[in-house]
Amino acid sequence: MKPKQTIVHLPVYQPGKPIEEVKRELGLTEVIKLASNENPFGSSPNVKAALEAEIANISLYPDGGAVQLSEAVAQSLGVATNQLIFGAGSDEVILMLARAFLVQGDETVMASHTFPQYKHNCEIEGAVSIEVPLIDGTHDLDGMLAAITDKTKIVWICNPNNPTGTMNTDAEIKAFLAKVPAHVLVVLDEAYCEYNTTGQFPNSIELIGQYRNVIALRTFSKIYGLASLRVGYGIGHPDVIRSINQVREPFNTSRFAQAAALAAVKDQDFITSCREANTAGLQYLNEQFAQLDLHAFPAHGNFIMVNVGRPAADVFNGLLRRGIIIRGGHMLGFPTSIRVTIGSREQNEKFIAALKEVLAEVAVQA
Incomplete structure (x- = not known):
């Protein structure tokens, strides 16, 4: 059996190494795993109770429309329920977008170094990916605008960008959208938006209304x-959401996911505490990097990319031997950088101690 020709060249996504595998x-x-931008503080205490209650319904299909969750998220964001779609x-x-x-021959525009699933899913559909180089780790919105043609169907903006952690401001995004042709769908991927504390992050809910x-x-x-x-979701115009719903698989989010997300979104005090701890962690790591004379991109999520001036694979392996899992830039297009998730204070301190040892033993890249 031969697979479709649009997938034969695609790489398989490589996640961060799991803790159990490294121990073994x-x-x-x-x-300590600081590789996949997970929350070191876990989830709201209310989530466990919600999951325990849901065990009684384990034999039942989930709500295909995620109605309760939609209502809670819509209320939290100030949008209508028909503006939301949920996914695994x-x-x-x-994938659904x-x-x-997209059909064979369409074009789609994205940054050269960004979340790889945009390109992966676009090329499965036979679309041509136009990749615009970053400028200082940040999306070049003018360059992306210039790359749009009559064939362009989707532009992807990861904000804050993964893996660099950089941000395009509200003013920049507004100026960009004012010039984008109406036939082009602009996807603002805001997976890390809740961590932002700058006051300059785009108000995507307002933009969706415009x-x-x-x-x-x-x-x-x-x-x-x-x-x-x-469990994740999209927010958009009802017509866009309706089109995505037409390709959504039935029961694509589980009962447990919906119950947990419902409990989680109602506990904003937990989110505030995580944001504050993350901000403190970012400040600590930036201070430590400055003392080590290492340059990091401005970080606006729960991770930071720092240039260690040495082969990333060597630094990755040196940290791994010391029980610290990070993401090596050699896997992300940044051969002398590493990406590290912001952990708890204890985790951050252990990472810095291990990093100092590794930097002392790995030669600087010539």
């Missing part, structure tokens, strides 16, 4: 701490 491979008893993580919403709007061709993606995997349950 290296004989370690303590491993925002990854699935990306590509399935709903532009029918804008959709924002968000997730419960990051600050809400529900990564294992796979």
Whole structure:
């Protein structure tokens, strides 16, 4: 059996190494994972109770329309329920967007170094991916605008950008959208938006009210701490959401995911505490990097990319031997950088201690 020709060249997504595998491979008893931008503080205490209550319904299909969750999220955001669509993580919403709007020969525009699932899903549909180089780790919106043609169907903006952590401001996004042709759908992937504290982050809800061709993606995997349950969502004009719904698989989010997300979205005090701890963690790491004379991109999510001036694979392996899992930039297009999730204070301190040891033993890149 031969697979479709649009997928034969595609790489398989490589997630961060799991804790259990590292313990087994290296004989370690303590491993800290700072590789996948998970919440080191877990999830709201209310989530556990919601999951325990849901066990009684384990034999029943979930609500295909996620009605209760839709109502809660809509109320939280100030939008209508018909402006929301849920998926098994925002990854699935990306997949559905590509399935709903792209056909063979269409073009789609994205940054050169960004979340790889945009390109992956677009090329499955036979679309041509136009990749615009970043400028200082940030989306070049003018360059992306210039790349739009009559064939362009979707533009992807990851904000804050993964893997660099950089941000395009509200003013920049507004100026960009004012020039984008109406036939082009602009996807604002805001998986890390809840961590932002700048006061300059785009108000995507307001933008969606102004532009029918804008959709924002968000997730419960990051600050809400529900990564294992796979639930994310899109917010857009009802017509756009209706089109995506037409390709959505039935029962695509589980009862447990919906119950957990419902409990999580109602506990905004937990979200506030996580945001504050993340801000403190970012400040600590930036201070430490400055003392080590290492340059990091401005970080606006719950991770930071820092240039260690050495082969990223060597630094990754050196940290791994010390029980610290990060993401090596050699896998992300940044051969002398590493991406590290902001952990708890204790985790951050252990990471810095291990990093100092590794930097002392790995030669600077010539």
